[in-house]
Amino acid sequence: MKKFEEKTVSTEKIFEGKVISLQVDVVELPDGNKSKREIIKHPGAVAIIAITAENKIIMVEQYRKAMDRSIVEIPAGKLEKGEEPVHTAVRELEEETGYESEWMEHITSFYTSPGFADEIVHLYFAHNLRKKENAAPCDEDEFVEVYELSLEEAELYMKEGRICDAKTAYAVQYLQLRKALEL
Template sequence: MSRLEEKTISSEPIFSGKIITLQVDEVELPNGRTSKREIVKHPGAVAILPLTNDNNIVMVEQFRKPLERTIVEIPAGKLEKGEEPRETAIRELEEETGYECDSLEWLISFYTSPGFADEIVHLYIAKGLKKKKDAATLDEDEFVNLLEISLDEAIQLIKEQKIYDAKTVYAVTYLQLQEAMKK
Protein backbone atom coordinates (compact mmCIF):
# COMPACT_ATOMS: atom_id res chain seq x y z
CA MET A 1 0.00 0.00 0.00
CA SER A 2 1.40 3.40 -0.97
CA ARG A 3 1.74 5.98 1.78
CA LEU A 4 -1.42 7.77 0.52
CA GLU A 5 -3.61 4.80 -0.39
CA GLU A 6 -6.77 4.01 1.55
CA LYS A 7 -7.58 0.32 1.96
CA THR A 8 -11.27 -0.61 1.71
CA ILE A 9 -12.42 -2.55 4.77
CA SER A 10 -16.09 -2.81 3.80
CA SER A 11 -18.54 -1.39 1.28
CA GLU A 12 -22.27 -0.91 1.89
CA PRO A 13 -24.64 -0.25 -1.02
CA ILE A 14 -27.05 2.57 -0.12
CA PHE A 15 -28.94 3.34 -3.34
CA SER A 16 -29.15 1.95 -6.86
CA GLY A 17 -30.87 4.13 -9.45
CA LYS A 18 -31.24 4.40 -13.21
CA ILE A 19 -28.00 6.37 -13.60
CA ILE A 20 -26.00 6.18 -10.38
CA THR A 21 -25.39 4.02 -7.36
CA LEU A 22 -24.31 5.23 -3.95
CA GLN A 23 -22.18 3.28 -1.52
CA VAL A 24 -20.51 3.97 1.80
CA ASP A 25 -17.05 2.48 2.20
CA GLU A 26 -15.20 2.07 5.45
CA VAL A 27 -11.51 2.61 4.76
CA GLU A 28 -8.25 2.26 6.59
CA LEU A 29 -6.31 5.52 6.33
CA PRO A 30 -2.54 5.71 5.78
CA ASN A 31 -2.10 6.43 9.52
CA GLY A 32 -3.98 3.24 10.49
CA ARG A 33 -7.21 4.94 11.57
CA THR A 34 -10.54 4.30 9.85
CA SER A 35 -12.98 6.60 8.12
CA LYS A 36 -16.10 6.49 5.93
CA ARG A 37 -16.27 7.49 2.27
CA GLU A 38 -19.55 8.19 0.45
CA ILE A 39 -19.01 7.21 -3.18
CA VAL A 40 -21.19 7.82 -6.23
CA LYS A 41 -20.64 5.18 -8.93
CA HIS A 42 -21.42 6.32 -12.48
CA PRO A 43 -21.09 4.38 -15.76
CA GLY A 44 -19.18 7.23 -17.43
CA ALA A 45 -20.22 9.66 -20.11
CA VAL A 46 -19.21 11.40 -23.31
CA ALA A 47 -19.35 15.04 -24.32
CA ILE A 48 -19.15 16.26 -27.89
CA LEU A 49 -17.82 19.59 -29.14
CA PRO A 50 -19.65 19.86 -32.49
CA LEU A 51 -18.28 22.49 -34.87
CA THR A 52 -20.16 23.66 -37.95
CA ASN A 53 -18.31 24.42 -41.18
CA ASP A 54 -18.26 28.10 -40.20
CA ASN A 55 -16.78 27.22 -36.77
CA ASN A 56 -19.92 27.74 -34.72
CA ILE A 57 -20.48 25.42 -31.78
CA VAL A 58 -23.68 23.40 -31.69
CA MET A 59 -25.00 23.47 -28.12
CA VAL A 60 -28.15 22.58 -26.26
CA GLU A 61 -30.01 24.60 -23.69
CA GLN A 62 -31.81 22.50 -21.11
CA PHE A 63 -33.25 22.63 -17.63
CA ARG A 64 -31.07 20.99 -14.99
CA LYS A 65 -33.10 20.01 -11.96
CA PRO A 66 -30.18 19.89 -9.47
CA LEU A 67 -29.46 23.54 -10.37
CA GLU A 68 -33.15 24.56 -10.71
CA ARG A 69 -32.31 26.46 -13.90
CA THR A 70 -31.53 26.14 -17.58
CA ILE A 71 -27.95 26.16 -18.78
CA VAL A 72 -26.25 25.96 -22.18
CA GLU A 73 -24.09 22.90 -22.73
CA ILE A 74 -22.34 20.88 -25.38
CA PRO A 75 -24.22 17.64 -26.17
CA ALA A 76 -23.42 14.81 -23.79
CA GLY A 77 -24.76 11.56 -22.44
CA LYS A 78 -23.97 8.51 -20.38
CA LEU A 79 -22.36 5.35 -21.62
CA GLU A 80 -24.73 2.43 -22.08
CA LYS A 81 -23.61 -0.97 -20.81
CA GLY A 82 -21.16 -2.50 -23.29
CA GLU A 83 -21.01 0.64 -25.44
CA GLU A 84 -17.66 2.15 -26.41
CA PRO A 85 -17.30 5.91 -25.78
CA ARG A 86 -16.94 6.65 -29.51
CA GLU A 87 -20.25 4.86 -30.23
CA THR A 88 -21.91 6.81 -27.42
CA ALA A 89 -20.58 10.09 -28.85
CA ILE A 90 -21.99 9.35 -32.30
CA ARG A 91 -25.34 8.30 -30.82
CA GLU A 92 -25.63 11.28 -28.48
CA LEU A 93 -24.68 13.79 -31.18
CA GLU A 94 -27.43 12.43 -33.43
CA GLU A 95 -30.02 12.07 -30.65
CA GLU A 96 -29.53 15.50 -29.08
CA THR A 97 -28.80 17.62 -32.15
CA GLY A 98 -29.96 15.71 -35.24
CA TYR A 99 -26.44 16.01 -36.72
CA GLU A 100 -24.10 13.38 -38.13
CA CYS A 101 -20.39 14.10 -38.53
CA ASP A 102 -17.65 13.20 -41.00
CA SER A 103 -14.93 13.41 -38.36
CA LEU A 104 -15.01 12.51 -34.67
CA GLU A 105 -11.76 12.90 -32.74
CA TRP A 106 -11.15 12.04 -29.09
CA LEU A 107 -9.62 15.00 -27.24
CA ILE A 108 -9.29 13.96 -23.60
CA SER A 109 -10.96 12.10 -20.75
CA PHE A 110 -11.35 13.56 -17.27
CA TYR A 111 -12.99 12.84 -13.92
CA THR A 112 -15.74 15.27 -12.97
CA SER A 113 -15.66 15.09 -9.15
CA PRO A 114 -13.06 12.60 -7.89
CA GLY A 115 -13.64 13.57 -4.26
CA PHE A 116 -16.92 11.63 -4.21
CA ALA A 117 -17.65 10.17 -7.67
CA ASP A 118 -15.96 7.93 -10.23
CA GLU A 119 -17.68 9.56 -13.26
CA ILE A 120 -15.32 9.93 -16.21
CA VAL A 121 -16.20 12.04 -19.26
CA HIS A 122 -14.67 11.34 -22.67
CA LEU A 123 -14.57 14.55 -24.72
CA TYR A 124 -14.72 14.41 -28.53
CA ILE A 125 -14.68 17.06 -31.24
CA ALA A 126 -17.04 16.55 -34.18
CA LYS A 127 -16.50 18.21 -37.57
CA GLY A 128 -18.08 17.94 -40.99
CA LEU A 129 -21.56 18.17 -39.50
CA LYS A 130 -24.53 17.24 -41.66
CA LYS A 131 -28.14 17.65 -40.55
CA LYS A 132 -29.98 14.33 -40.70
CA LYS A 133 -33.34 14.17 -42.44
CA ASP A 134 -34.93 13.13 -39.16
CA ALA A 135 -35.03 15.60 -36.30
CA ALA A 136 -33.21 14.93 -33.05
CA THR A 137 -34.60 11.89 -31.22
CA LEU A 138 -34.43 12.95 -27.60
CA ASP A 139 -35.15 10.65 -24.67
CA GLU A 140 -38.79 10.83 -23.58
CA ASP A 141 -37.84 12.93 -20.52
CA GLU A 142 -35.38 15.19 -22.35
CA PHE A 143 -36.27 18.65 -23.68
CA VAL A 144 -33.69 20.94 -25.30
CA ASN A 145 -33.32 24.05 -27.42
CA LEU A 146 -30.69 23.68 -30.12
CA LEU A 147 -28.25 26.60 -30.50
CA GLU A 148 -25.37 27.43 -32.83
CA ILE A 149 -23.04 30.00 -31.30
CA SER A 150 -19.65 31.48 -32.06
CA LEU A 151 -16.65 31.08 -29.79
CA ASP A 152 -16.98 34.72 -28.70
CA GLU A 153 -20.65 34.17 -27.84
CA ALA A 154 -19.73 31.07 -25.84
CA ILE A 155 -17.13 33.02 -23.87
CA GLN A 156 -19.76 35.67 -23.14
CA LEU A 157 -22.22 32.97 -21.97
CA ILE A 158 -19.55 31.70 -19.57
CA LYS A 159 -19.15 35.21 -18.16
CA GLU A 160 -22.94 35.44 -17.77
CA GLN A 161 -22.98 32.01 -16.09
CA LYS A 162 -25.35 30.63 -18.72
CA ILE A 163 -22.64 28.14 -19.62
CA TYR A 164 -21.91 26.86 -16.15
CA ASP A 165 -20.78 23.25 -16.34
CA ALA A 166 -17.21 21.99 -16.38
CA LYS A 167 -17.36 19.91 -19.56
CA THR A 168 -18.64 22.83 -21.64
CA VAL A 169 -16.25 25.36 -20.09
CA TYR A 170 -13.43 22.88 -20.76
CA ALA A 171 -14.48 22.50 -24.41
CA VAL A 172 -14.79 26.26 -24.95
CA THR A 173 -11.39 26.81 -23.31
CA TYR A 174 -9.91 24.16 -25.62
CA LEU A 175 -11.22 26.08 -28.65
CA GLN A 176 -9.93 29.34 -27.22
CA LEU A 177 -6.46 27.84 -26.83
CA GLN A 178 -6.55 26.46 -30.37
CA GLU A 179 -7.41 29.93 -31.71
CA ALA A 180 -4.65 31.54 -29.64
CA MET A 181 -2.08 29.06 -31.00
CA LYS A 182 -3.01 30.05 -34.58
CA LYS A 183 -1.99 33.66 -33.94
Protein backbone atom coordinates (compact mmCIF):
# COMPACT_ATOMS: atom_id res chain seq x y z
CA MET A 1 0.00 0.00 0.00
CA LYS A 2 1.19 3.51 -0.84
CA LYS A 3 1.55 5.92 2.08
CA PHE A 4 -1.72 7.81 2.59
CA GLU A 5 -3.28 6.06 -0.42
CA GLU A 6 -6.86 6.93 -1.27
CA LYS A 7 -8.64 3.99 -2.89
CA THR A 8 -11.17 4.89 -5.57
CA VAL A 9 -14.63 3.58 -4.72
CA SER A 10 -16.46 5.09 -7.71
CA THR A 11 -15.93 7.52 -10.58
CA GLU A 12 -18.55 9.77 -12.15
CA LYS A 13 -17.66 11.39 -15.49
CA ILE A 14 -18.95 14.97 -15.46
CA PHE A 15 -17.52 16.47 -18.67
CA GLU A 16 -15.57 15.25 -21.70
CA GLY A 17 -14.00 18.07 -23.74
CA LYS A 18 -11.52 18.49 -26.58
CA VAL A 19 -8.56 18.90 -24.21
CA ILE A 20 -9.68 17.95 -20.70
CA SER A 21 -12.23 15.86 -18.90
CA LEU A 22 -13.65 16.26 -15.41
CA GLN A 23 -14.60 13.46 -13.06
CA VAL A 24 -15.68 13.16 -9.44
CA ASP A 25 -14.20 10.22 -7.56
CA VAL A 26 -15.48 8.88 -4.27
CA VAL A 27 -12.42 7.68 -2.37
CA GLU A 28 -11.78 5.71 0.78
CA LEU A 29 -9.31 7.56 2.98
CA PRO A 30 -6.53 5.84 4.94
CA ASP A 31 -8.67 6.01 8.10
CA GLY A 32 -11.62 4.26 6.36
CA ASN A 33 -13.77 7.36 5.89
CA LYS A 34 -14.98 8.40 2.44
CA SER A 35 -14.53 11.70 0.61
CA LYS A 36 -14.97 13.18 -2.88
CA ARG A 37 -12.22 14.31 -5.23
CA GLU A 38 -12.84 16.49 -8.30
CA ILE A 39 -10.21 15.57 -10.89
CA ILE A 40 -9.29 17.10 -14.22
CA LYS A 41 -7.74 14.61 -16.65
CA HIS A 42 -5.29 16.04 -19.20
CA PRO A 43 -3.17 14.27 -21.84
CA GLY A 44 0.02 16.06 -20.79
CA ALA A 45 2.11 18.69 -22.52
CA VAL A 46 5.60 19.77 -23.44
CA ALA A 47 7.38 23.09 -23.03
CA ILE A 48 10.59 24.12 -24.75
CA ILE A 49 13.47 26.32 -23.62
CA ALA A 50 14.87 27.49 -26.95
CA ILE A 51 17.94 29.75 -27.07
CA THR A 52 19.22 31.40 -30.27
CA ALA A 53 22.90 31.66 -31.25
CA GLU A 54 22.67 35.27 -29.99
CA ASN A 55 21.69 33.91 -26.55
CA LYS A 56 18.06 35.06 -26.84
CA ILE A 57 15.18 33.04 -25.39
CA ILE A 58 12.43 32.25 -27.88
CA MET A 59 9.05 33.15 -26.38
CA VAL A 60 5.54 33.53 -27.74
CA GLU A 61 2.80 35.90 -26.74
CA GLN A 62 -0.72 34.58 -26.94
CA TYR A 63 -4.14 35.26 -25.51
CA ARG A 64 -5.21 32.99 -22.65
CA LYS A 65 -8.98 33.05 -22.23
CA ALA A 66 -8.87 31.55 -18.73
CA MET A 67 -6.89 34.65 -17.66
CA ASP A 68 -8.71 36.95 -20.13
CA ARG A 69 -5.43 38.48 -21.33
CA SER A 70 -2.29 37.89 -23.36
CA ILE A 71 0.85 36.56 -21.70
CA VAL A 72 4.39 35.81 -22.85
CA GLU A 73 5.51 32.21 -22.44
CA ILE A 74 7.92 29.61 -23.72
CA PRO A 75 6.67 27.52 -26.65
CA ALA A 76 4.50 24.65 -25.47
CA GLY A 77 1.77 22.30 -26.55
CA LYS A 78 -0.43 19.36 -25.75
CA LEU A 79 0.64 15.76 -26.31
CA GLU A 80 -1.28 14.01 -29.06
CA LYS A 81 -2.53 10.49 -28.33
CA GLY A 82 0.35 8.01 -28.67
CA GLU A 83 2.93 10.74 -29.39
CA GLU A 84 6.26 10.70 -27.57
CA PRO A 85 6.93 13.96 -25.69
CA VAL A 86 10.14 14.67 -27.61
CA HIS A 87 8.23 14.48 -30.91
CA THR A 88 5.61 16.87 -29.52
CA ALA A 89 8.42 19.25 -28.52
CA VAL A 90 9.90 19.19 -32.03
CA ARG A 91 6.48 19.78 -33.61
CA GLU A 92 5.40 22.54 -31.22
CA LEU A 93 8.70 24.44 -31.53
CA GLU A 94 8.32 24.52 -35.31
CA GLU A 95 4.58 25.33 -35.35
CA GLU A 96 4.72 28.11 -32.76
CA THR A 97 8.06 29.73 -33.63
CA GLY A 98 9.25 28.57 -37.05
CA TYR A 99 12.44 27.20 -35.46
CA GLU A 100 13.86 23.70 -35.44
CA SER A 101 16.69 22.33 -33.33
CA GLU A 102 19.46 19.83 -33.87
CA TRP A 103 18.36 17.88 -30.79
CA MET A 104 16.12 18.15 -27.73
CA GLU A 105 17.39 17.50 -24.22
CA HIS A 106 14.83 16.48 -21.59
CA ILE A 107 15.31 18.69 -18.51
CA THR A 108 12.55 17.49 -16.20
CA SER A 109 8.85 16.72 -15.97
CA PHE A 110 6.47 18.23 -13.43
CA TYR A 111 2.80 18.24 -12.51
CA THR A 112 1.09 21.62 -12.85
CA SER A 113 -1.63 21.30 -10.19
CA PRO A 114 -1.56 17.85 -8.53
CA GLY A 115 -4.29 18.76 -6.05
CA PHE A 116 -6.94 18.48 -8.76
CA ALA A 117 -5.32 17.73 -12.17
CA ASP A 118 -3.09 15.02 -13.61
CA GLU A 119 -1.48 17.33 -16.23
CA ILE A 120 2.24 16.69 -16.55
CA VAL A 121 4.58 19.00 -18.47
CA HIS A 122 7.78 17.64 -20.01
CA LEU A 123 10.38 20.42 -20.22
CA TYR A 124 12.96 20.29 -23.02
CA PHE A 125 16.02 22.34 -23.95
CA ALA A 126 16.36 22.87 -27.71
CA HIS A 127 19.97 22.79 -28.91
CA ASN A 128 21.44 24.46 -32.02
CA LEU A 129 18.38 26.34 -33.25
CA ARG A 130 17.88 27.31 -36.86
CA LYS A 131 15.01 29.09 -38.60
CA LYS A 132 13.10 26.66 -40.80
CA GLU A 133 12.23 27.90 -44.31
CA ASN A 134 8.87 26.16 -44.73
CA ALA A 135 7.82 25.78 -41.12
CA ALA A 136 4.53 24.11 -40.25
CA PRO A 137 1.82 26.65 -39.41
CA CYS A 138 0.24 27.16 -35.98
CA ASP A 139 -2.97 25.34 -35.17
CA GLU A 140 -5.97 27.02 -36.81
CA ASP A 141 -7.25 28.37 -33.47
CA GLU A 142 -3.85 29.58 -32.27
CA PHE A 143 -2.51 33.10 -32.79
CA VAL A 144 0.98 33.91 -31.49
CA GLU A 145 3.66 36.56 -31.79
CA VAL A 146 7.26 35.33 -31.49
CA TYR A 147 9.72 37.20 -29.26
CA GLU A 148 13.46 36.83 -28.76
CA LEU A 149 14.29 38.00 -25.23
CA SER A 150 17.52 38.25 -23.30
CA LEU A 151 17.49 36.67 -19.85
CA GLU A 152 17.40 40.17 -18.38
CA GLU A 153 14.37 41.08 -20.50
CA ALA A 154 12.61 37.86 -19.42
CA GLU A 155 13.30 38.73 -15.78
CA LEU A 156 11.79 42.19 -16.36
CA TYR A 157 8.73 40.62 -18.05
CA MET A 158 8.29 38.49 -14.92
CA LYS A 159 8.43 41.56 -12.68
CA GLU A 160 5.90 43.31 -14.93
CA GLY A 161 3.58 40.27 -14.89
CA ARG A 162 3.83 39.71 -18.66
CA ILE A 163 5.42 36.34 -17.87
CA CYS A 164 3.28 34.76 -15.16
CA ASP A 165 2.73 31.07 -15.91
CA ALA A 166 4.54 28.34 -14.00
CA LYS A 167 6.32 26.63 -16.91
CA THR A 168 7.84 29.89 -18.15
CA ALA A 169 8.80 31.08 -14.67
CA TYR A 170 10.43 27.66 -14.14
CA ALA A 171 12.32 28.06 -17.44
CA VAL A 172 13.57 31.55 -16.56
CA GLN A 173 14.75 30.35 -13.15
CA TYR A 174 16.43 27.35 -14.78
CA LEU A 175 18.34 29.71 -17.09
CA GLN A 176 19.25 31.97 -14.15
CA LEU A 177 20.68 28.94 -12.31
CA ARG A 178 22.64 27.78 -15.39
CA LYS A 179 24.10 31.28 -15.74
CA ALA A 180 25.02 31.43 -12.04
CA LEU A 181 26.73 28.03 -12.18
CA GLU A 182 28.81 29.10 -15.21
CA LEU A 183 30.46 31.92 -13.20
